[in-house]
Amino acid sequence: MSRKVLMNGAYVAWSEATVHISTHALHYGTAVFEGIRGYHNDEKRQSFIVRLTEHVERLYRNMRVLRLSIPLNKQEFANAIVDVVRQNALLEDVYIRPIVYWGAGTVGLYPYGRSNDYAIYVEPMGKYFDDIDSGLKVCVSSWARLSDNSLPPTGKFAGAYVNSVLAKVEAVQNGYDEAILLTKDGFVSEGSGENVFLVRNGTVLTPPVSDDILEGITRDAIITLCADRGYKVVERTISRSELYSTDELFFTGTAGEVAPITSVDGIVIGDGAVGAITHELKEAYFNAARGNEPRYSQWLTPAF
Numbered sequence: 001m002s003r004k005v006l007m008n009g010a011y012v013a014w015s016e017a018t019v020h021i022s023t024h025a026l027h028y029g030t031a032v033f034e035g036i037r038g039y040h041n042d043e044k045r046q047s048f049i050v051r052l053t054e055h056v057e058r059l060y061r062n063m064r065v066l067r068l069s070i071p072l073n074k075q076e077f078a079n080a081i082v083d084v085v086r087q088n089a090l091l092e093d094v095y096i097r098p099i100v101y102w103g104a105g106t107v108g109l110y111p112y113g114r115s116n117d118y119a120i121y122v123e124p125m126g127k128y129f130d131d132i133d134s135g136l137k138v139c140v141s142s143w144a145r146l147s148d149n150s151l152p153p154t155g156k157f158a159g160a161y162v163n164s165v166l167a168k169v170e171a172v173q174n175g176y177d178e179a180i181l182l183t184k185d186g187f188v189s190e191g192s193g194e195n196v197f198l199v200r201n202g203t204v205l206t207p208p209v210s211d212d213i214l215e216g217i218t219r220d221a222i223i224t225l226c227a228d229r230g231y232k233v234v235e236r237t238i239s240r241s242e243l244y245s246t247d248e249l250f251f252t253g254t255a256g257e258v259a260p261i262t263s264v265d266g267i268v269i270g271d272g273a274v275g276a277i278t279h280e281l282k283e284a285y286f287n288a289a290r291g292n293e294p295r296y297s298q299w300l301t302p303a304f
């Protein structure tokens with residue numbers, strides 16, 4: 001069966017799901033999007049969409065910043081996402097991409113007078129990082145994280161991802177799996193598409209929202225999982241050198257999941273193996289996301 005994309009309320013074939021060359025978002029990055037995972041549970045013969053409500057909430061918050069509006073309320077949009085998963089009937093792990101954007105028109109930055117368009121599509125997605133089990137080799141990026149007064153990193157604005165792409169390409173072409181970006185003041189911010197956590201003497205540390213991070217939904221899940229396991233989480237500004245000397249280090253993200261990091265700029269983290277607390281949180285996250293942990297079932301929306 002061929003895939004279908006929902007565009008402005010109508011299903012279109014994958015090959016027909018295109019936008020006009022004059023689309024404002026294509027030229028100026030004026031789109032907001034989300035990335036949502038659906039995990040297929042073979043035993044339960046069900047796919048679970050992870051934290052759908054929170055993703056839709058974040059999308060609508062970001063739409064307000066870019067002054068986008070569409071004729072669907074949050075509940076209708078969430079229902080549309082579930083419908084796209086159903087219509088495509090992929091019985092495997094998937095990634096769902098909703099996007100809302102300023103549409104086609106004449107040249108000019110001021111976007112009013114154009115349509116506000118939306119689309120939702122789904123694609124199969126396995127591991128985002130090949131080395132998620134053995135641990136990632138990362139670098140500190142030469143690119144600084146963009147700052148809130150220039151382009152808010154707290155939202156998933158399409159244009160902001162040029163910053164992430166520059167960092168990712170530099171890292172991969174230099175032989176690393178991923179980059180960690182620092183703020184303009186030189187403090188640890190986040191990965192190109194992931195939040196970052198350190199473990200030091202049994203305490204879990206992560207940069208605060210004010211250090212130009214995306215307020216990750218997986219980050220929030222990990223904070224909850226830590227609290228439920230009795231690990232103290234401290235959100236505070238983190239210096240670059242703390243990355244090199246920490247006991248454990250890992251990324252979190254919808255696509256990246258919970259990904260252990262075993263070296264930064266060639267410096268081995270801990271003893272070079274995946275840390276014990278990282279491993280425990282990774283297992284706990286996958287159990288919750290795959291629908292094997294009733295305690296966190298409120299995070300999941302069954303698709304079928």
Ligand SMILES: Cc1ncc(COP(=O)(O)O)c(C=O)c1O
Pocket residue numbers: 035164190191192193194195213214215216217218219252253254255
């Ligand atoms: C820049 C950036 N940071 C962090 C994250 C992790 O956020 P979430 O856990 O909500 O996927 C993402 C991915 O969405 C991202 O693009």
